[in-house]
Amino acid sequence: MNDLQAVESAHVRDDIPEFRAGDNVKVNVRVMEGGRERIQAFEGMVIARNGTGTRASFTVRKLSFGVGVERVFPVHAPIIKSIEVLRRGDVRRSKLYFLRDRVGRSARIKELRD
Amino acid sequence: MKAILGQKLGMTQIFDDEARAISVTVVKAGPVRVVQVKTIERDGYNAIQISFGEMKPGKANKPEAGHYAKAGVAPGTHLVEVKVEDPSEYQVGQEIKVAEVFKPGTRADVSGVSKGKGFSGVMKRHNFKGLPASHGTQKKHRAPGSIGACATPARVFKGMRMAGRMGGEKVTTLSLEVVGVDEERGLLLLGGSVPGPKGSIVLVREAVKARG
Numbered sequence: 349m350n351d352l353q354a355v356e357s358a359h360v361r362d363d364i365p366e367f368r369a370g371d372n373v374k375v376n377v378r379v380m381e382g383g384r385e386r387i388q389a390f391e392g393m394v395i396a397r398n399g400t401g402t403r404a405s406f407t408v409r410k411l412s413f414g415v416g417v418e419r420v421f422p423v424h425a426p427i428i429k430s431i432e433v434l435r436r437g438d439v440r441r442s443k444l445y446f447l448r449d450r451v452g453r454s455a456r457i458k459e460l461r462d
Numbered sequence: 463m464k465a466i467l468g469q470k471l472g473m474t475q476i477f478d479d480e481a482r483a484i485s486v487t488v489v490k491a492g493p494v495r496v497v498q499v500k501t502i503e504r505d506g507y508n509a510i511q512i513s514f515g516e517m518k519p520g521k522a523n524k525p526e527a528g529h530y531a532k533a534g535v536a537p538g539t540h541l542v543e544v545k546v547e548d549p550s551e552y553q554v555g556q557e558i559k560v561a562e563v564f565k566p567g568t569r570a571d572v573s574g575v576s577k578g579k580g581f582s583g584v585m586k587r588h589n590f591k592g593l594p595a596s597h598g599t600q601k602k603h604r605a606p607g608s609i610g611a612c613a614t615p616a617r618v619f620k621g622m623r624m625a626g627r628m629g630g631e632k633v634t635t636l637s638l639e640v641v642g643v644d645e646e647r648g649l650l651l652l653g654g655s656v657p658g659p660k661g662s663i664v665l666v667r668e669a670v671k672a673r674g
Contacts, residue, residue: 351647352471355488359476378481403475426481 356401361424367406369394369444370437370457375408375421376429387429390419393437393457395444397423409447416448436460464563465544465667466491467514468650470574472660476641476651484653486641489572491560491650491666495535499549508549512558513538514663540663561645569637569669570650574658579629588623633657637669 367373374391392410395418399405404423409416421428437457447455468491475483498511513530517537522530530537533554546552564570584590584606592604606625610618635657642651656664 350471351490351649352474352488354647355476355486355642355644355649355651356474401474402477422475422483424477425483426477 353401359402359424364423364428364431365433367394367431367433369396369442370439370460371433372435372437373408374432374434375419376431377421378427378429391434392417392419393444393447395447397442411451465512465542465665466558466560466563466650467494467512467540467542468492468560468664468666470656470658470660470662470664471649473655478641484641485655486651486653487638487656489650489652489656489664489666490648492563492648493557493559495533495538496552496554496556496558497530497533497535497538497541499552499554500543501549507545508547509543509545510549510552511541511543513541515539542665544667559645560648560650561643563668564640564643564650564666566640566642568640569672570640570652571634571636571667571669572638572652572656572664573632573634573667574656574662574664576629576631576633576657577659578627581626582628583625584623587625587628590623637671 371394373394374389377388379386379388390408392408394406395409396407402424405420406423407418407420409418438460439457468489471488471490473487475485478484494512494514496510497513500509502508515538517539522537535555583604585592585604590606593599593602609622639653641653
């Protein structure tokens with residue numbers, strides 16, 4: 349391990365489950381409201397993972413009242429309380445940006461069978 | 463003035479107590495060795511010479527070898543002089559570690575040699591605006607425009623900002639926050655960016671504007 353990785357290792361969380369593009373996840377986010385903390389969930393499909401180390405991030409896409417909403421989270425951010433993997437998707441590419449142009453049946457991703 | 467020499471390792475991102483992501487530059491700073499202490503009585507000013515890195519045996523030329531031998535320290539690859547207020551705090555041969563110089567939460571100035579940018583135009587080199595993108599501009603979108611008048615003075619003034627070699631010069635970034643100090647590994651975490659490529663040598667000094 350070099351010195352740069354050593355600096356990062358202190359901020360890399362080991363309680364984050366393994367997940368990849370195509371998976372459906374529920375991200376529990378800590379939200380501060382008037383000095384009080386509450387948990388807000390953001391549930392959707394991971395369409396991309398980017399970066400390594402503490403700079404790693406992932407993009408979650410969901411449909412909210414028929415409108416596509418995407419949110420980018422840093423994987424190791426302290427504002428993330430937990431990530432739950434709800435469903436594993438069977439995809440053959442790492443970035444699922446083509447889903448942005450699709451709705452309904454064509455936007456479905458097969459579930460991964462072991 | 464407190465100062466230390468170091469090697470820029472690269473940039474990364476860490477999270478602070480309030481869960482904010484901050485960009486930091488990691489510098490492997492020190493240990494440095496005091497090679498000479500200059501005093502106002504003898505030299506006319508107060509300063510210390512500090513050396514960083516280790517020279518391969520036999521690589522030092524005679525003047526260098528003699529200078530280091532006099533101080534009784536191993537020849538270093540880099541030698542700089544830093545003005546200090548009280549030279550009696552330092553002894554020749556003393557080793558200074560990063561944790562003795564910087565504490566988290568303080569501010570530092572960082573000097574280094576910037577990345578070479580080659581022959582660059584005026585927009586990149588001097589932040590000129592260039593000429594309009596449309597309205598009839600032809601082949602002159604990144605040109606400097608006028609560089610002077612006509613028959614008077616009939617020449618271009620010295621120092622006119624034009625295209626040319628950019629980068630590879632000494633640059634100092636002021637008042638960077640010291641985000642963290644890793645005593646064990648001798649690392650300094652500075653908020654923001656630092657001049658120069660990875661692996662280059664930087665001089666980290668106590669911030670001029672934060673003093674007093």
